[in-house]
Amino acid sequence: MSQTVVEKIAQLHMTAGPDRPLRTGDVISLAPRHVMTHDNTAAVMKKFVSIGASKIHDPKQPVFTLDHDIQNTSETNLAKYRDIEVFAKEQGVDFYPAGAGIGHQIMVAMGYVVPGSLVVASDSHSNMYGALGALGTPVVRTDAAAIWATGEFWWQIPRSVQVVLHGKLREGVTGKDVIITLCGLYDHDEVLNAAVEFVGSGVASLSMDARMSISNMTTEWGALVGVFPTDGVTIGYLERRKAILNGLGVERFTDEDLERWKTGPLASDPAASFAATIELDLGAVSPHVSGPDSVKVMRPVSEMEKDRIAIQKAYLVSCVNSRLEDLEAAAQVARGKKVAPGVEFYVSAASKEVQQDAEASEAWSALLDAGAKPLPPGCGPCIGLGAGLLEPGEVGISATNRNFKGRMGSREAQCYLASPEVVAASALAGHVAGPTRVEDRRLESRFTERAAAPEPDEAVAIQDGFPEKVAGRLVFVPQDNLNTDGIYGKDYTYREGMTPDEMARVVMENYDPEFAARTAEGDVLVGGSNFGTGSSREQAATSLQAKGIPMVIAASFSQTYLRNAYNNGYPCIACPALVERLREWFADEVARGQLTIIPGDEIDIDFARSKVSFRGESFGFSALGAVPQSLVVAGGVENQVRERLGLN
Numbered sequence: 088m089s090q091t092v093v094e095k096i097a098q099l100h101m102t103a104g105p106d107r108p109l110r111t112g113d114v115i116s117l118a119p120r121h122v123m124t125h126d127n128t129a130a131v132m133k134k135f136v137s138i139g140a141s142k143i144h145d146p147k148q149p150v151f152t153l154d155h156d157i158q159n160t161s162e163t164n165l166a167k168y169r170d171i172e173v174f175a176k177e178q179g180v181d182f183y184p185a186g187a188g189i190g191h192q193i194m195v196a197m198g199y200v201v202p203g204s205l206v207v208a209s210d211s212h213s214n215m216y217g218a219l220g221a222l223g224t225p226v227v228r229t230d231a232a233a234i235w236a237t238g239e240f241w242w243q244i245p246r247s248v249q250v251v252l253h254g255k256l257r258e259g260v261t262g263k264d265v266i267i268t269l270c271g272l273y274d275h276d277e278v279l280n281a282a283v284e285f286v287g288s289g290v291a292s293l294s295m296d297a298r299m300s301i302s303n304m305t306t307e308w309g310a311l312v313g314v315f316p317t318d319g320v321t322i323g324y325l326e327r328r329k330a331i332l333n334g335l336g337v338e339r340f341t342d343e344d345l346e347r348w349k350t351g352p353l354a355s356d357p358a359a360s361f362a363a364t365i366e367l368d369l370g371a372v373s374p375h376v377s378g379p380d381s382v383k384v385m386r387p388v389s390e391m392e393k394d395r396i397a398i399q400k401a402y403l404v405s406c407v408n409s410r411l412e413d414l415e416a417a418a419q420v421a422r423g424k425k426v427a428p429g430v431e432f433y434v435s436a437a438s439k440e441v442q443q444d445a446e447a448s449e450a451w452s453a454l455l456d457a458g459a460k461p462l463p464p465g466c467g468p469c470i471g472l473g474a475g476l477l478e479p480g481e482v483g484i485s486a487t488n489r490n491f492k493g494r495m496g497s498r499e500a501q502c503y504l505a506s507p508e509v510v511a512a513s514a515l516a517g518h519v520a521g522p523t524r525v526e527d528r529r530l531e532s533r534f535t536e537r538a539a540a541p542e543p544d545e546a547v548a549i550q551d552g553f554p555e556k557v558a559g560r561l562v563f564v565p566q567d568n569l570n571t572d573g574i575y576g577k578d579y580t581y582r583e584g585m586t587p588d589e590m591a592r593v594v595m596e597n598y599d600p601e602f603a604a605r606t607a608e609g610d611v612l613v614g615g616s617n618f619g620t621g622s623s624r625e626q627a628a629t630s631l632q633a634k635g636i637p638m639v640i641a642a643s644f645s646q647t648y649l650r651n652a653y654n655n656g657y658p659c660i661a662c663p664a665l666v667e668r669l670r671e672w673f674a675d676e677v678a679r680g681q682l683t684i685i686p687g688d689e690i691d692i693d694f695a696r697s698k699v700s701f702r703g704e705s706f707g708f709s710a711l712g713a714v715p716q717s718l719v720v721a722g723g724v725e726n727q728v729r730e731r732l733g734l735n
Contacts, residue, residue, distance in 0.1 A: 089356035091247045093282040093312055096222040096353060100205040102239050105712050111360065112542075112661070112709025114243045114653075121148055121199045122226065122234045123208035125190045126155040128171045131209060134232035138725050139734040144238040146179035149231075150199055152190035153183065157465040158473030188438025188464045191215045191406040195299065196438060198332050198339030201325070202317040202348045207240070212406055212488065214305045218298035219324070220317035220352065225306075227623060227647065229654045229724055236728045241653065241714050245311050245646075246362040247282045247355075252289030254370035259525045261416070262297025263408055263486065263506040265367070266304040267375045271385030272532055273365060278305070279617060280646050281362065282312035284355060289369040290316060295324040296412035303407040304488050307382040311646055317352035360540060366533040373525045374509055376484070379501035380492045388509055388521035396503075400483040401426075401514035402495075403454075403507050404435040404462060405469040408486035411444045417486075417511035418450035420522040426458035427517030433475040435462035457515070468495055477502060484519055486510045539663075542707030547695050550713065552720040557637050557692040559611040561701065563669050563684040565677050566598070569614055570621030571648065573598035575630045585626075587633035594630040599682035606683075608635025611690050615641065615666060619648025628652040638692070640699065640708075642666035653715060656723040660692070665699050665706040672702070 088108040090098070097109055097117060104115030124131050128151050143149060153168055168185060175182035183193050191212055193199075200206050202220035207213055209231040216223025230240040250269070256262075283305050285298075293301070298315050305313030315321070325345060332339060374388040403409060403417050414436065426432045434454050436442035442464055445451040455461060460475065467473040469487040477483050477496030483503070485495065490502035503519060512522040549555045566573075576597045579585055595602035606612075612631065618641035619627055628651045631639060639652070642663040652659045670677060676684045691700040697710045721727035729735045 089358035089360070091282070091355045091359045091361070092284060092314060092353050093222055093247055094244060096203055096205055097242070097244055099203065103714050105710075109244055111244055111246045114241060114712060114715040116239045116241050116714050117205060118239050119148070119207045119234065120201075120204040121150055121194070121206045122231055123150045123152060123190050123194050123199075123206070123210070123213070124231055125152050125210060127209050127228060129167050131228050131231045131235070132171070132174055134228055135235050138232060138236060138728050140232075140236040140728065140732060143178045143180065143235045148238060149180045149235055150194065151175050151180055151182045152187065152193050153185040154189045154465045155470060156472050157185035157463055158467060185465065186439060186463055188436070188440065189406045189466060191303070192410070192437040192441070195219060196328060196440065198328055198337065201340050201344065202321060203353045207234075211306050212303050214310065214313040215299050215303040215406065217305070217312055217314035218295060218302040220315060220321055220348070222312060222314065223302070224311050227650050227654070230650065233724050233728050237731055241718065241724070243649065245280055245282045247284055247359070248278045248310075249361045249364045250283055250285050251287040251364060251366045252285060253287055253366065253368045254289050255292040256369045256372060257525060259508070259523045260372050260374060261506040261508065262293060262300040264372050264374050265297070265369065266301045266308070267377050267382075267385055267504065268372050268530065269365075269367065270304065270308045270377065270382045271375065272530055273308075273534060274383035276309060276617065277363060277365070277534055279309040280643060281310050282314065283308070283310045285313070285315045291318060291320065292369070293320070294412060295320055296410045299410070300407050304382070307488055316354060317348050322349050361537060362539065363534060363536045368531070371528040371530055373527045374506060374521050376503050376505045376509065376519060378490045378503035379482070380490055382490065382504060387527045388505070388519070389524070389527055391519045392521060394519070396519045397482060398430060398484050398513055398518060399481040400475060400477060401430060401432045401510050402468055402475070402483065402485035402487060403459070403510055404433060404467060404485070405487040406437060406466070407488040408507050409435055409437040409441070411441050411448070411450070413486065413507040414441070414445045414454065415448060415450040417507040418453035420508050420511040421457035421459070421515060422453045424457055424515050426514050430514050430517055431475060432457070432459045432514040433462055433468060434459040435467060436464045438464050459514075471495055484510050484513045542697060542709060545697060545710045547697060547710045547712060549695055550716045550720055553694070553716040555693070555695050557611065557694075558689055559609045559637065560607070561686060561688055561690040562606055562610045562612045562636075563673060564598070564612060564614045564682070565670065565673070565684065566682070567615035567642075568617045568620050569598060571619055571624050571627040572621055574619065574627040575624060580624050580626060590626065590630040591634040594634050602683050603634070605685060606634065606636070610636055611638060611640065611692070612636050613640045613666065613669060613690070616643045616663070618642075618644050620645040623647050623651065625651040625655060628657050629655050632657050640665065640692070653718045654724045656719045656721060656726070658711065658715065658719050660708045660711065662699050662706050662708040665701065668704065668706070
């Protein structure tokens with residue numbers, strides 16, 4: 088059976104799953120090469136202890152990097168950092184203190200990420216590891232604690248979307264412009280929760296730093312993975328890093344590994360199944376700016392220059408664009424010039440090593456001489472921490488990856504995203520501007536969606552304690568992108584003492600105030616696409632459990648919601664064909680804006696046959712094999728870990 092590169096990497100790291108080649112939709116257990124946690128290591132430590140674990144399963148697997156709140160020198164934060172360091176030493180885990188750099192940069196630069204590996208992190212920008220031909224994807228804190236305790240976590244293989252890059256970038260156009268263009272051009276969830284695989288002749292022209300920027304921001308594009316092929320650029324980068332690491336007395340990989348990756352890199356099979364294909368001519372890309380307040384709204388820099396949008400702050404920081412190539416490009420723009428009056432320009436390197444390299448190349452001094460304000464290597468203003476945040480009424484332009492309202496400071500401020508060169512030029516001009524004139528060319532939308540293969544008939548063995556069938560009254564919630572606040576409101580999220588009965592009475596209150604009164608125990612909820620998007624609050628799953636709703640079916644799920652559901656032993660299945668048919672059956676109710684549709688008919692779910700039946704029609708879904716069943720039977724991942732450790 089033909090496989091994508093993501094399916095192949097998952098197959099190599101699988102510890103439990105179907106006894107056949109993996110495909111989209113399979114839920115499996117995986118043993119990652121590494122799991123990175125940053126400041127949230129403290130929260131994962133609490134999860135780890137609450138499970139009852141005391142010793143990390145494989146101390147070589149976790150990596151701790153302090154990077155988020157490093158400007159906070161309060162005793163509370165310093166004590167938290169000390170606790171993490173002590174725990175790392177006790178457990179024998181690699182530890183990088185505040186000031187060493189941003190965790191994702193450390194993971195790639197220090198050799199933890201290699202081609203064909205599975206590397207995860209309790210951070211959404213783990214996608215960046217795909218730049219090196221690895222499978223990088225985020226996990227939630229419960230997953231990280233489970234990996235510490237058992238070496239494994241569960242994952243569902245996402246659909247894959249192929250992005251074919253043609254041509255070559257013109258002078259003055261960057262990798263950041265590529266991903267800004269993709270986010271703006273394909274802004275209707277074309278890659279939502281997908282694994283994006285970059286291929287094509289244009290890939291070879293992209294530097295490793297450009298690939299890291301693109302892979303990093305596939306997160307904002309909506310993807311779970313953003314992977315590049317392993318080629319000469321990859322091998323060249325790894326050869327340079329190996330020499331540096333050997334000089335430090337560190338060996339993460341060998342010459343034999345390099346030769347293997349060079350001569351036999353993992354790649355998708357020619358007949359592999361992709362959900363869609365996107366084609367982009369790199370030669371047509373020009374400098375673009377995202378925003379304000381959205382990564383999916385973009386305009387050419389040349390157009391924005393005419394508007395002379397004044398800025399008060401500029402930022403060259405974060406894991407997406409503060410490597411040496413970025414700093415040197417910005418320094419080239421700033422050299423011999425001065426930051427405009429009334430503008431504050433903040434600069435931070437991705438790591439201590441990167442800053443030292445920039446100092447050696449004099450890029451760092453060129454930026455400071457121009458008036459840039461240095462910040463320590465870390466996250467800082469990108470996540471609204473430390474110095475230089477946006478104040479009410481201010482406008483900022485940033486080489487970071489997110490510009491959501493309020494993320495980098497006040498909700499009454501605005502933020503744009505751009506390449507390091509555009510950020511530097513804007514800081515000098517005092518308004519959004521580009522360093523050079525690059526002719527705008529027509530960007531063509533070339534998106535081809537492929538018909539989904541029908542779910543194959545597959546007999547599924549049912550474990551003791553897992554239901555072979557579920558039947559109940561249909562409750563149809565047709566809204567797409569129903570977020571976690573709609574399912575379980577923020578007013579209750581931090582009320583730790585809420586009982587299951589109290590949770591059940593307020594479930595879906597922000598979406599439909601009548602939902603709790605109209606629904607009953609045993610009803611089966613069917614939702615639209617991207618069900619449970621938004622925050623990571625697990626109560627959006629556990630409140631439906633408390634209501635007595637045995638499971639949720641949707642066209643698709645937010646992956647964070649899906650993880651929280653199964654981590655609490657709550658089954659969810661994606662069945663887009665069913666939802667499409669329900670929209671036809673209940674078109675009038677949907678057109679009238681009816682929030683919750685309860686026709687009175689019963690829906691049947693047959694887990695042994697992977698079929699849903701309603702009104703005489705059947706619809707297939709991806710089989711729930713041993714891994715998801717075991718999570719439900721155990722009552723969630725924490726109970727499952729306790730059982731494995733013999734603590735129950």
